[in-house]
Amino acid sequence: KAGVTQTPRYLIKTRGQQVTLSCSPISGHRSVSWYQQTPGQGLQFLFEYFSETQRNKGNFPGRFSGRQFSNSRSEMNVSTLELGDSALYLCASSRPGGDTQYFGPGTRLTVL
Amino acid sequence: AQSVTQPDIHITVSEGASLELRCNYSYGATPYLFWYVQSPGQGLQLLLKYFSGDTLVQGIKGFEAEFKRSQSSFNLRKPSVHWSDAAEYFCAVGAPGGSYIPTFGRGTSLIVHP
Numbered sequence: 001k002a003g004v005t006q007t008p009r010y011l012i013k014t015r016g017q018q019v020t021l022s023c024s025p026i027s028g029h030r031s032v033s034w035y036q037q038t039p040g041q042g043l044q045f046l047f048e049y050f051s052e053t054q055r056n057k058g059n060f061p062g063r064f065s066g067r068q069f070s071n072s073r074s075e076m077n078v079s080t081l082e083l084g085d086s087a088l089y090l091c092a093s094s095r096p097g098g099d100t101q102y103f104g105p106g107t108r109l110t111v112l
Numbered sequence: 113a114q115s116v117t118q119p120d121i122h123i124t125v126s127e128g129a130s131l132e133l134r135c136n137y138s139y140g141a142t143p144y145l146f147w148y149v150q151s152p153g154q155g156l157q158l159l160l161k162y163f164s165g166d167t168l169v170q171g172i173k174g175f176e177a178e179f180k181r182s183q184s185s186f187n188l189r190k191p192s193v194h195w196s197d198a199a200e201y202f203c204a205v206g207a208p209g210g211s212y213i214p215t216f217g218r219g220t221s222l223i224v225h226p
Binding site for chain 1: 146157158161163202208213216217218219
């Protein structure tokens with residue numbers, strides 16, 4: 001079974017731009033969560049989607065948004081990028097029942 | 113709400129030596145507990161998990177962890193470390209049942225000397 005895939009793996013943007021990251025979960029998994037990882041703050045939860053609905057949300061500004069499609073694939077969008085948004089963005093999926101999260105390789109976003 | 117503490121930011125061991133990474137959690141009942149490993153620039157890989165039952169859990173890559181309720185701990189151990197074990201290790205705690213999001217510790221960086 002293929003693991004969680006994330007595209008692109010690396011991204012360079014400039015301040016003020018927006019970016020969209022994509023995540024394809026493990027087949028059969030319907031929950032997708034997004035995390036931001038930085039050296040200073042560690043792993044911080046952004047949001048979780050289940051059956052195309054946002055089920056949980058972390059403490060991030062409204063510039064961070066996401067969505068989930070009917071095939072469980074998910075995208076997250078960051079608008080008006082700031083330097084502090086530079087991070088590794090990790091996606092994780094879990095099966096219905098959601099006891100264990102399985103992570104993708106991440107998207108490294110650099111904001112210049 | 114649950115929380116997790118990994119007291120050691122860095123741990124240095126020699127190749128072949130034993131390893132123990134500490135994890136303490138705060139939760140009102142028995143939580144779900146996880147250990148993940150992250151190699152540089154990569155995502156998190158699940159090493160092992162504890163939900164219930166036998167308090168000594170075996171994982172991949174020769175790792176094991178022991179749940180100690182009295183100490184609110186879930187320490188990760190390996191009897192003999194290999195150079196390839198050098199990575200960042202994360203302990204996580206989750207609330208059983210329903211929709212949950214695990215809370216992650218800040219991680220412990222393992223350095224292995226030859």
